[in-house]
Amino acid sequence: MNNTVILRVNGKEWDGWTSVRIAAGIERIARDFTVEITRSWPGDTEQAERSSRIRNADLVEVLIGADKVMTGYVEATPVRYDARSISVGISGRSKTADLIDCSATPGQYAGRTLPQVAADLASPFSIKVVDAGGAGGVLQGVQADQGETVMDVLNKMLGLQQALAYDNEEGNLVIGGIGSQKAHTALVLGENILTCDTEKSIRDRFSSYQVSGQRAGNDDDFGEVTTTAIRARTIDGGIARYRPMLIRQTGNATTSTCSERGEFEMRQRAARTDEVTYSVQGWHQGNGDLWRPNLQVVVYDPILGFNNRLMVIAEVTYQQDEKGTITELRVGPPDAYLPEPVKPGKRKKKSEEEDPF
CATH class of the missing domain: 2.30.300.10 (Baseplate protein-like domain - beta roll fold)
Structure with a gap:
């Protein structure tokens, strides 16, 4: 097996690293890498050449042998030395790092699928979106608010459809299901x-999860003047002693959303064990x-x-x-x-609701 790690930058390939770390995962949307080479001082002209030829913000492809594992940008080029040796490092992240760091263009998205909205959000950054399945149906409405990052907006949608967002070796954003x-x-x-x-650890697990919320009344019980309490309870059979957790569901809750939130909390916390x-x-x-x-x-x-x-x-x-x-x-x-189910939104006032006619 070829375990040579190559950085392809500005038309040239670099290898010979003494230390390598490359990480990728489904709970992040940007993989990252760090490589380092350490040499003694005398006659080390190659070190100086690396430092001058590889710079921050350069586009970089990271390969293991012939397999590309990341496409992104150089973000740091640390140099460390003492009397005996010099160490030059290079680190960076996938193209999709900009979706984590940068603000989304404010706007509303309705009547579109999750991959379609993700493509609109990623387009200004010249990042492609790959629909790998796992997200289906049209979204009723998602809003990118002022100051929210692209990742913030994506998280709203992922919770609606229980899908994952992660990057691939080309620096594209992938929308897909778990364990494809x-x-x-x-x-x-x-x-x-x-x-x-x-x-x-069972430190974050509880014997029961009670989710409570409220919904606005309807015309028969004086509209929004009154509210109705909603409660749902989920039991974790793996926790024998009394360890209750009470969760407040914000927005206009329903029995279904409270039940889904309780089920999510129980299943994810149990699985993390x-x-x-x-x-x-x-x-x-x-x-x-x-x-x-x-x-x-x-x-x-x-x-x-x-x-x-x-x-x-x-x-x-x-x-x-x-x-x-x-x-x-x-x-x-x-x-x-599993992504956390989206929290229910506030009920619109009649003046804000669309006229059905």
Whole structure:
């Protein structure tokens, strides 16, 4: 397997790094990289050439062998030295980093699908949107408010349709579902698992989730002068002792939205208990494919009670240094990565509602 990491910048390819870290995941929309090369002082002209040829804001492609893993921009070129050596580093993020950092153009979007709205939001940044399925139906209305980032607006829509937003190796924004493909290689204790790190924590879990809210009255009970209390309760059977959580649902709540919020809180918090970070040797699966985020992977780990359990790879981190070449894989049940259901909006006054005729 070719584990050479190459930076392609300004028509030239650079390699020979002494330290590498590349990370990508489904809970972020911008992957990132950091590479470093350390050499002794005498006659090190290559170091100076790297520093002068690779600059902040340069477009960069990051490759592992022939496989492209990131397209983005150089964001930092740190230099560190002492009396014996000099270290030059380069780091950056995917093109989609601008969607995290920058403000969206204020406006309203109605009667369009999530990928269509995402494409409009990403267009000023020259970022393409890939519709990978998982988001269906037309949105009733989404608004980009003054000062909100593109990511803020995307999060509103993701909660409406329980979809994910992440980037790909070309720097495109992908809208898709959870666990779109299956990994070729399983994670098996005693075979390819080198280390395991998990808290198995129930600190954020509760025995019951009671979500309460209010809805405006209708014409029969004096319009908006009155309100009706709405409550829904969800039980986590995995928590035996009394640990209640009360959640206030904002906006014009319904029994359905309160129930959905309670179910979401219970399922996600329970799933996070089983989240694990494994490390494996190398960066490739048995068939030669790189480990990648959003793959479904079978996990056999009797120490943690996983008997060929199907999990989702939430994050992949490729690392290489003097200790070797390893991949860190953060995995968990699909429910751990569901976006939070959108909070219900306020009910419009009659003067604000559209005339149906």
